[in-house]
Amino acid sequence: MARCIETGRTGFYLRVLEEGEVFPCEIVKEGANLSAPSVREIHELRFHRKSDVAGMERAVAEPALSMVVHILFKKRLLDLNQGTG
Known part of the structure; x- marks a missing residue:
């Protein structure tokens, strides 16, 4: 786990929105928000x-x-706003 945290390579790159099959060469993009924080940013x-x-x-x-x-993150924000974080 420490190595994952250190390198930022978490292994979490996709979120399953609906269970099903994905076939080779298919690209599935559901409601992509290009302005959303990246996996790397969330990790950091x-x-x-x-x-x-x-x-x-x-x-x-x-x-x-x-x-x-x-x-x-909501808890952290609350703690930071209260000066306890």
């Missing part, structure tokens, strides 16, 4: 830029963000 905010308020606010505004990370 989670493990390295823990006080980046603007970055976390941008991330929690993204509907595709996983609920687990959304809750983590």
Whole structure:
């Protein structure tokens, strides 16, 4: 895990929106938001830029963000606003 955090290579690159089969050479892009934070940016905010308020606010505004990370960032933002983070 430490190596994944250090390198930023998390292995999380896709989110399954609907279960099903994907065949070779198919490109499946569902509602891509090119202005949304990247996987790398979310990783950096989670493990390295823990006080980046603007970055976390941008991330929690993204509907595709996983609920687990959304809750983590919301809690961090609350703690930072209260001076406990």
